[in-house]
Amino acid sequence: MVHLEHVNCILGGAQALKDVTLHVERGEFVFLTGPSGAGKTTLLRVLYGDLKPKSGAADVAGVDLMRLRGAQLPELRRKVAVVFQDFKVLPERTVFENIAIALEVRGVSSVSIDKRVRAVIRALDLEERSYARCGELSGGEQQRVAIARSMVVNPELILADEPTGNLDSDLSRHLIELFKQFNTYGTTIIMATHNREVLSWAPEARQVHLVRGVITEAPPSAAGWVLDTKPIIGGRA
């Protein structure tokens, strides 16, 4: 699913990724760990085509990132869904609209959109808020909307950048369970986190550690990276 060979990436004049080699097979659940500034987000940006590597070989879901042109970007983004720490939902649109938008851009019929969105809304326990504007939802609900939007299109790969970073422990655990559930259906998941508690909820997942743009498969046992277990935003409404 993901094949990176000796990838180097420059960001703001500094080398954000150094000789990164990473292979993730279809159906794997991978945690990308490391301290803040280690290059986790940069690596994810490379994987969803937001940053072009300076050198190396990179292939994601069959798309060669080194030869990726603007017109091919939508093709990649239709295979790879992204979930962010800050949700990236449209606050003035309803839950239904926010989820449906991912299907609309793919030209799915309105009947099919209605069916699939309702199914995902039910799965993520958002039925009561279907027609509420996202700006009126709690942080946890907004994150579930973002996850629903990524899952409704049944992507080959989900990239999650600190998806639990703004959520409390209970809600974070609930979301990790959701990701695990989708992973069991065959979706490959790469999740960046620097929260050790999150790692403990999915012990079967592979951990890939990044420090200053260099990748190491196993995380260091010492204090090489920051522990963060404090919730920032309150739980589910």
Next chain:
Amino acid sequence: MSTTKLFLRGVADMRRFPLPQLCTLLTVCMVALLAGTGLLILHNVQSEVLRTQGQARFQIYWKVGADLTAVEAQWTDLKRAPGIAEVSTFTPRAALSELMRGLAPKNSGGGLAASNGANGTSGASVGEDFAWLEGENPLPATALVSFNIPPDEQPEPWMGRMYARLKGLEGVEQVTYNPTQLTLATGWIALVQKAAWPALGFFALVVGLVVGNTLKLMMLARRDEVEILSLVGARPWFIRAPLFANGVVQGLCGSVLSLFCLKFLQTWLRSVLDVPPLFLKVEFLPLWQSVALVLCTTCVAGLASLIAARK
């Protein structure tokens, strides 16, 4: 999703951002009004200059002894000719009378009646000298005709054509015009035309820059939407079409609104300026300029929206 649906979505989405949309609409309207006011001034100055300066004057001489009834019929036709500004006609008798009046002393009544007096100054004696001509007047029927040179015509070819037309009238022996006057008219027209294009360019630039940047700023309110659409795999047209529709509607509504404001301004200016001693008649923009203002603003707004939606 079809392009029509995307456009309709773009228009429908305008209600989601009422305040930025309203502010943008007002800005577009004000800028278009500013440009429209400039055009209005330019148009009226141009009309006034062409009305007062851009004229061509011809002196037409008919053959001596030409049938006066036929000549008068031609004068009537000339007075109805397009672009005519002024027609002064002289029958042979009136021409002789004018001539004698011109030659008579200032304290004399002049004219044929005065020419009958025997005593008087040398001027009177000159007048007296012509009195015997009354029976066999050698002067021809003449007309002094002024035309407004059409603004879209080159003066010299137009003058040539008009000269040929007048010369071709039945019974006409000679047509003259003053080359200096033609040069003056040509100069005024050239000046007005030279001033017009830079001014039009300037107004287009102002509309382009201000409307373009205003639309781009308005699109900032929708940058999250653009980013999210891009993240979920939307193709560029899917993202840009609604924004383009939004910009076009803003440009169209703003410019049409500005035309209403401009009409109000023109009506007010007319009521203020068309009074003694000014008598300035402020005209509204010609149709093509009104349409150009709307089209220019709408196109710029649409284009700015497309540019703003680029990554």
